[in-house]
Amino acid sequence: MKKNLHPAYHNVVFRDPSADFAILTRSTATSTKTVEWSDGNVYPVIDVDVSSASHPFYTGKNRLVDTEGRVEKFNQRYGKR
Template sequence: MQQDKHPDYRAVVFRDRAAGYAFLTRSTAQSEQTIEWDDGETYPVIDVEISSESHPFYTGKARTVDSEGRVARFERRFGGPDAGRPGGGPA
C-alpha cells in the first residue's frame, strides 16, 4: 500500500438526531464536530438525517410527509375515496 494516498480510517460516531440514536463505527468521513462517547473517549461526530432506527423499512412504520398539501390537492382534483357517492360513505 502506498503511503499518504489513503484517507485516515478512524473511529467515528454517526448520530441520527430524529431518532435520538448514535453508533460508533470506523470511517474515513471527516467532521469538525466531536462528541464524548460512553467509553469516555472523544470522537468525531457526523449527523445523518436517517438511519436504521428511523427508516420506515427497518421500523415497519410508514409515514407520509405532505408538507405542501399534495395529497389534498390530488383528492380535490381527482376525487378522494368517497368522491361521487351520495352521503360520502362507503358503498
C-alpha cells in the same frame, strides 16, 4: 504500497437526532463536531437524516423524509393530474 495515498481510517460516531440513535464505527469520513462517547473518549460526530432506527423499512412506520423539497419540486414540474 504507496505511502500517504489512502485517507485516514478512524473511529467516528454516526448519529440520527430524530431517533436519538448513535453508533460508533470506523470510517474515512470526518467532521469538526465532536461528541463524548460512553467510554469517555471524544470522537468526531456526523449527523444523518435516516438510519436503521428511523427508516420506515426497519421500523414498520411510514414517515415522509423530504429534507430537500423533492416532492414539491416534482409537483411544481408535473402538477397533480
